[in-house]
Amino acid sequence: MSRIMGAGTLLAICIACLGLFGIATFTVSRRTKEIGIRKVMGAGVGGVVGMLSRDFMLLVGIAFVLATPVAWWAMHNWLGNFAYHVPLDWWVFPVAGALAAAVAFLTVGVQCVKAALANPVESLRSE
Numbered sequence: 785m786s787r788i789m790g791a792g793t794l795l796a797i798c799i800a801c802l803g804l805f806g807i808a809t810f811t812v813s814r815r816t817k818e819i820g821i822r823k824v825m826g827a828g829v830g831g832v833v834g835m836l837s838r839d840f841m842l843l844v845g846i847a848f849v850l851a852t853p854v855a856w857w858a859m860h861n862w863l864g865n866f867a868y869h870v871p872l873d874w875w876v877f878p879v880a881g882a883l884a885a886a887v888a889f890l891t892v893g894v895q896c897v898k899a900a901l902a903n904p905v906e907s908l909r910s911e
Contacts, residue, residue, distance in 0.1 A: 808840065808891065808892040808894075817908060820902075820908045824908070829897070832900035833897055837896055844884060848881040848884065855877065859872055
């Protein structure tokens with residue numbers, strides 16, 4: 785049962801990363817000209833990556849703030865049904881949020897770095 789749950793969890797994380805990667809790809813392709821103009825005006829790779837990643841990290845932060853009370857309530861009720869109660873530590877939620885933010889940043893970071901390293905002339909030449 786543990787292996788099945790682990791495989792299902794891994795599959796869910798992979799599907800979520802694919803969705804996040806798709807949204808990042810769409811956002812980068814939509815903002816290609818803006819990235820090219822910023823690079824021509826002197827923006828560095830770090831600035832472009834920070835600009836693109838900030839939007840996604842804000843969404844992950846909002847999701848964390850909304851999901852933490854719901855997850856605490858659900859876990860508290862579920863663990864309360866067992867004969868031997870296990871305490872629910874407070875540090876579990878910040879660790880889970882940090883891991884979610886790290887996975888999101890690594891997923892989005894690939895597209896951000898690729899867009900930041902692209903030649904700005906190619907993105908601006910299409911018009």
